[in-house]
Amino acid sequence: MTGFVGKCTHCGAWIRPHELVEERRSGETLAFCCRGCHGAYLLITGAGLGDYYRRREWEEQGLCSGAFNEAYSDAYLAGFVRPADGKSAIDILIDGIRCATCVWLNEKIVSRLPGVTEVRVNYATSRALVLFDPGLVTPSAIFERIGELGYVPRPYTRSAAEDAAAREKRDLLIRFGTAFFLTMQLMAYSFALYAGYFQGMAQQIRHYMQLFSLLVTTPVVFYSGWPFLAGGWRGIINRAPNMDLLIAIGALSSFIYSVYATFAGGEAYYETAAMIVTLILAGRLLEQSAKRRASSGVERLLSLAPSEARRVLNGAVEKVAVAELGVGDLVMVAPGERFPIDGSICEGVTSVDESPATGEPMPVAKAAGDPVIAGSINLSGMVRVKVDKPAGDSFVARIARLAEEAQSRKAPIQGVADRVAALFVPAVLFLAAITFVYLHAAGIEAGDALMTALAVVVIACPCALGLATPTAILAGCGAAATGGVIFKGGDVLERLGGITSVVFDKTGTLTCGRPEVAEIRPVPGFGLLVPDLVPKLETLNPKLETTDENLLVFLAASVETGTNHPLARGITECAAGRGIAPAAPESCRTFAGGGVTGLVGGQNVSVGNARFLESQGIALPGCLHCPPAGGTAVYVACGGSYAGALLMEDRLRDSAFPLVGYFQNRGIRSYLLSGDKRETVNRIASALGIRESRGDLLPEEKMDFMEHLRERGECLLMVGDGINDAPALSSADVGCAVAGGTDIAVESSDLVLASPDLARLSFAHRVSVRTISVIRQNLAWAFVYNIVGIPLAMTGRLTPVYAAAAMALSSLCVVGNSLRLLRLKYKVS
């Protein structure tokens, strides 16, 4: 890392020299990347919570700077407050919670507000429940407090779907708990029965033991196992034998066989029925714990656009809800705010950060007549905007609808286990039928023949089946998580291994998302025109060689210091990289959407785009300095004449090349789809060796293109991180987002990379391929013991000892085999 002076004490971000803020404290000098972090640090330590910095468990930098803290009014928040035990309660969704320490900090800070009685933050869902006394504290004060810490609070109402999901989770837990308790009881009886089998046991006692077994097994099979029975029945109705059907057949057949044996005399296999149900429920529970955050992406998407706007009516400004705005209304938007609606500017000039919406990192200059998108951020000037579309019809709302549709349209994927079950169920039933027909034809009574046939089914349905997939997936997810890859569910792991195409979104995924100076083109010898500038550069940088290039960078950086524009940051970084210390400029002026002017060493310096320089009365030399395809040019003028241009480019990530190569080696095709300019996209595609690329795409077109690929039978992995990628991420077979991208992209994806290091994606693919092969091996192990048992059962020589041994051995093999996945390690490149 060059050009940085250390890491921020608060957020861990690398600090650029011109941004450094220092604090002296008991002989130590602490460094911060900005005033905000410094303030947050003082707030935290001032409250005596300095432990936070020792406890937290992350090394990567904090919230992205684009995170915007909206001020909420009490009138608006009142709609979310509900009464609770004489107090008031409010649910808050807190963005930016990364570890348990964040939870700790939020709870502590908020609970210290006078009037707040209880704060509980749920780590898994990032939701806080705050109980407070409305007489002593207002909801907006609570929101403000959380905002001061650097987290982004949003009011939140529980949706019916989430309530249902929470109920389902509890329901599963109770079913499993019940099965677990009863199976433990059952095991005690079964051990007695095993012992009795070897050492002899009074007929009477054995009968009692079997009766007790029947008592505890019945609820396990019919209450705990109900989801499987219901699922199996659906499988029969749909004529698609699935895993549930196999489990249901296995549990029911051994249950029926045992009931018959209990009353007709003979060996019972209750534990087989109970164990299948219990182990498989355990597997489902494990799988559930592997995917945590619910898909509340659509909800968050809508919360992007502010819910209030300032309407200008007959010269007066009033605050109204966005939903009340009609087409043609005038709205005022201050710098730093998000645009509440889609509209067009009718007064004022500004530059707009549209990256949340389009992924384009460069701010776009906007003047009267230009359209703006809801959710994008107004950067520099106060503007008035005419509403073009009602709030429900805005770009963000449309994206939310698309993402929702794509999610609902996505067909459930058949897992490996289901495919195996589809073959296995008919085969087992066929064998059982043959056994019955053969024995009956050989003169054996129908009842006995039926029991033997049933024994075949019992032994053929191994309970290790229930462990085969979940343990492998759990181990796979665990290995992936230590490598910084988060899978949002086991099915994702299975699907990723089978992809045939990768679709990349350019901005922010393959590139760094920060413009850098790629080329410096000074007018040769321009320094001679302004002779007093050269000594200025030399006194500030005695060791530096005075070239035209250095002089140009020096001028641009001097004027741009203190400007927070991404292009300006790129230029000051370039200066820092070359070891150029910028001069302190005098009388700097920023022109929104144009550029900056200032005095350096007595010379008037202007830096900005072509239109801006021309408006300053500076003649640009024709097309001599045209920007290259896909880049942006920043022009510099000095002393009233043109001095040169800096060409800015968004640099490719170093890890992008090996990634594209990795997929190519495995015969997986790569595509590049982007909403950016076509030339930019083509340039990046050819630099990386991606054959197919499309630029200028709307979110709908991206989705259509992917649908088209899917119709050709391709299995798609989509990598993206803009809001405009949300529908495409949802519609791909596997959607992958990079952490640090927009929340929405992270929420609508199936797979999240914890850092922008793209090598993690190839690691994820490797883990996924290995996991699938382990699942296959597990299924084979699970079946092997039982397939050996089938002939024994067919000939009527099955004994409980064999059944128990097969059960234990197959389960051990399966679990052990899955654990091998944990040895997969991500190598830091």
Add this chain to the structure above:
Amino acid sequence: MENSIITLIILSLFLGAGCWLVFVWAVKKGEFDDMERPKHRMLDDEEGKR
């Protein structure tokens, strides 16, 4: 012998049922909704002072 075994088994079933009821109650109360936070809560030294 037989009677004592049966009595003991029934007794153990009642005990188990008791535990099961506590478990169901705990799940319904939301004890298991957040598995991440509580393990850190015990490290909060201020909890005891209040």
